[in-house]
Amino acid sequence: xxxxxxxxxxxxxxxxxxxxxxxxxxxxxxxxxxxxxxxxxxxxxxxxxxxxxxxxxxxxxxxxxxxxxxxxxxxxxxxxxxxxxxxxxxxxxxxxxxxxxxxxxxxxxxxxxxxxxxxxxxxxxxxxxxxxxxxxxxxxxxxxxxxxxxxxxxxxxxxxxxxxxxxxxxxxxxxxxxxxxxxxxxxxxxxxxxxxxxxxxxxxxxxxxxxxxxxxxxxxxxxxxxxxxxxxxxxxxxxxxxxxxxxxxxxxxxxxxxxxxxxxxxxxxxxxxxxxxxxxxxxxxxxxxxxxxxxxxxxxxxxxxxxxxxxxxxxxxxxxxxxxxxxxxxxxxxxxxxxxxxxxxxxxxxxxxxxxxxxxxxxxxxxxxxxxxxxxxxxxxxxxxxxxxxxxxxxxxxxxxxxxxxxxxxxxxxxxxxxxxxxxxxxxxxxxxxxxxxxxxxxxxxxxxxxxxxxxxxxxxxxxxxxxxxxxxxxxxxxxxxxxxxxxxxxxxxxxxxxxxxxxxxxxxxxxxxxxxxxxxxxxxxxxxxxxxxxxxxxxxxxxxxxxxxxxxxxxxxxxxxxxxxxxxxxxxxxxxxxxxxxxxxxxxxxxxxxxxxx
DNA sequence: CTAGGGTTAG
Numbered sequence: 001x002x003x004x005x006x007x008x009x010x011x012x013x014x015x016x017x018x019x020x021x022x023x024x025x026x027x028x029x030x031x032x033x034x035x036x037x038x039x040x041x042x043x044x045x046x047x048x049x050x051x052x053x054x055x056x057x058x059x060x061x062x063x064x065x066x067x068x069x070x071x072x073x074x075x076x077x078x079x080x081x082x083x084x085x086x087x088x089x090x091x092x093x094x095x096x097x098x099x100x101x102x103x104x105x106x107x108x109x110x111x112x113x114x115x116x117x118x119x120x121x122x123x124x125x126x127x128x129x130x131x132x133x134x135x136x137x138x139x140x141x142x143x144x145x146x147x148x149x150x151x152x153x154x155x156x157x158x159x160x161x162x163x164x165x166x167x168x169x170x171x172x173x174x175x176x177x178x179x180x181x182x183x184x185x186x187x188x189x190x191x192x193x194x195x196x197x198x199x200x201x202x203x204x205x206x207x208x209x210x211x212x213x214x215x216x217x218x219x220x221x222x223x224x225x226x227x228x229x230x231x232x233x234x235x236x237x238x239x240x241x242x243x244x245x246x247x248x249x250x251x252x253x254x255x256x257x258x259x260x261x262x263x264x265x266x267x268x269x270x271x272x273x274x275x276x277x278x279x280x281x282x283x284x285x286x287x288x289x290x291x292x293x294x295x296x297x298x299x300x301x302x303x304x305x306x307x308x309x310x311x312x313x314x315x316x317x318x319x320x321x322x323x324x325x326x327x328x329x330x331x332x333x334x335x336x337x338x339x340x341x342x343x344x345x346x347x348x349x350x351x352x353x354x355x356x357x358x359x360x361x362x363x364x365x366x367x368x369x370x371x372x373x374x375x376x377x378x379x380x381x382x383x384x385x386x387x388x389x390x391x392x393x394x395x396x397x398x399x400x401x402x403x404x405x406x407x408x409x410x411x412x413x414x415x416x417x418x419x420x421x422x423x424x425x426x427x428x429x430x431x432x433x434x435x436x437x438x439x440x441x442x443x444x445x446x447x448x449x450x451x452x453x454x455x456x457x458x459x460x461x462x463x464x465x466x467x468x469x470x471x472x473x474x475x476x477x478x479x480x481x482x483x484x485x486x487x488x489x490x491x492x493x494x495x496x497x498x499x500x501x502x503x504x505x506x507x508x509x510x511x512x513x514x515x516x517x518x519x520x521x522x523x524x525x526x527x528x529x530x531x532x533x534x535x536x537x538x539x540x541x542x543x544x545x546x547x548x549x550x551x552x553x554x555x556x557x558x559x560x561x562x563x564x565x566x567x568x569x570x571x572x573x574x575x576x577x578x579x580x581x582x583x584x585x586x587x588x589x590x591x592x593x594x595x596x597x598x599x
Numbered sequence: 600c601t602a603g604g605g606t607t608a609g
Contacts, residue, residue: 054600081600113601120602152602184603191604221604256605287606319607326608359608393609560609586609 030055031064050078057086077103081114084121093121097130100137110137112146119152128160147177151185158189175209184218191226197468199226200235217248224257231556231583233265234466240274252278256288263292266554266581266588281309283317291323295587297598299331318350322359329363330587330598337363354386361390365397370406373397388417460535460557462543471538486541490533493541497571504564506537534565536582544576553580560585570594 034052049072056065062083069075069083080103087096100118103110110118115138122131135153138144144153150173157166170178170186183206190199203223206213215223220243227236240258248254255278262270275281275289286309293302306324309316316324321344328337341360344350352360357380364373377394391413398407461470469478477483494506536557543553561569561584573580574594582589590597 050600057600078600083600085600111601116601123602146601148602150602155603179602181603186603188604216604218604225605251604253605258605260606282605284606289606291606317606322607329608355608357608362609389609396609 025059027056027059027061027064030059030061034064034068046072046074046076046079050076050082053079053086054082057082057089060086060090062086062090062092075106075108077108077111077114080108081111081117084114085117088117088121088124093124096121097125097134100134104137110141110143112143112149115141115143115146115149116152119149119156123152123156123159126160128157128162128165131156131160132165145173145177147173147179147182150177151179151182154182154185154189158185158192161193163189163193163195180213180216180219183213184216184222187219187226188222191222191229194229196226196228196230196232199223200230200232214246215242216246217251217254220246220248221251221253221257224254224261228257228261228264230468231265231461231554232463232466232468233262233267233554234463236261236265249277250279252282252285256282256285259285259288259292263288263295264583266552266583266590268292268296268298268588281312281314283309283314283320286314287317287320287323290320290327294323294327294330296590297330297587299327299333302327302331303333303336316348316350318353318356321348321350321352322355325356325359325363329359329366332367334363334367334369354380354382354390357382358386358390358393362393362397365394365400368401370394370398370401370403374406374409388414458535458557458559460539460555462539462553462555464546469539469542471535471542473533473535473538477538477542481538481542482545485545486538487533489544490537490541493572493575496575497568500571500575502568502571504568506533506565506568534562536561536565536584537568540569540572540580543580544572544578549578553578555580555582557582557584561589566596570596 030052033055037048037052049068053065053068056062056068065083065086069079072079080099084096084099087093087099097118100110100114103114115134118134119131119138122128122134125131131153134156135144138149138153143149150169154166154169157163157169166186166189170182173182183202187199187202187206190196190202199222203215203219203226206215206219220239224236224239224243227233227239236258239261243249243254243258255274258274259271262268262274271289271292275285278285281289286305290302290305290309293305302324306316306320306327309320321340324340325337328334328340337360341352341356344352344356357376361373361377361380364370364376373394377390380390382390391410395407395410395414398404398410459470459472461468463469469481471477471481477486490506494502497506536555539555539557540553543555547553561582566589569580569582569589569591571594572578573591579590579592582591587598
């Protein structure tokens, strides 16, 4: 019996169909091909429909894909997976995961492609619960040991914040199954979850037993960003070298990670150099250099970069505008900042959100325009945690400007929240303490103790020959930190500083005047809050001892640097004729010749 | 038909 033309058609049309669809990246040409196919009267085989389905999904058109899918008399695992992947990449991950259940119910067995797609949809949702269900299904179906599925699950657990599960998944993979993507995924899990030290350590493992796996741009960008997070300049520089050796310097993502790393390690000049080498900076490239410039207190310079960006036709996003506001805030450009806040919708089509308002309120507060700050805070009409953050920041400003009346108002607002308010309460306590109301300060502390609220301990660290040394206030120094020599040096410095009119103390216990690093053991009921030597001071002392003259001493801190230490650092830079860069929670201080870049 | 990277106030 001769083959009917209808049966022959798909076989002959298939290569043509694939060719046409491969070049079709927009809805118009995919539907044109679809129409042509229908006109030819070719019977829609499952394979050709799947190709069409995938083409619709590639150009992000899930609606026609869905219509096609619904009209298919037969659907195989490829049809289901193609549609699932279409939903996931079109920003509808929930619908994608729902398809997994539907396909099982309709009697089609998922394969490795299906499970990895489903896992990646759960990653987009950052939903570990749903992800765990997908993991269990994959396990039962025998696909959890497939290396692509396992890697997708590593990524899913990481994006959902379950770092331990991600690592367990990674560890369960046989060493031979771990390829460059598996390593890159695990590294990015650490980097994205602020576990820079773990990322750096895992990278070292990859280097020592990953044989022939040369680090690619995915790995380099993750590890560079891990260095940025923990301020490891030494490793960061070494990675920059690898980037150049492996020819990844033109990769935009790697470049951004380097800009960010240098800026967070206190090397603004290097950040700028890397940025200037980017041929066509993206929004993110511009944003990262604007944020870096802002953190360095170069507000005008940040604004110039911003207008440069707009002139070049690069559309700012919400993060960019936050960076620009931040720049205004830290350089006292209040009017420009407010104008930006109020014109961002009309000029750039971006609605100000909680972070923009908080930044603007902080800007007003910093400038001492506290009444205006209150007004804006009320105008913002935020809710929940956003509102708490905004009022806590305003409370800080009131305290910094010694406006106890307004601080009480803001403090009342803050205490209405039943959430973790440790930071805000410390600020409140210090507001009282600096206003000389030690009893009220002590009352806040005992209230905190009763509610068993604790604050993260402050710590500072420094990198010596690629080894980090971490110091805590009032706690034994790390091994090799020469604690006695450090204390001796600090005492000597204090004497010299006295001669220059310094009134504070750096060597012994004293009244706390900063909103951080409270060592409760030193707390003396009713007499004010006492602390030992601040961690940044210990770290600087150690740095002065071991880092040769002429080299910049780089100190990192997990909280904000306190005013007392800030003053002392300025004097010490003059006395010792040294330069230091301190990176604290949110900015840089470059000390040299008795002054600081932050003014 | 499948897995991975960068910027975010206080």
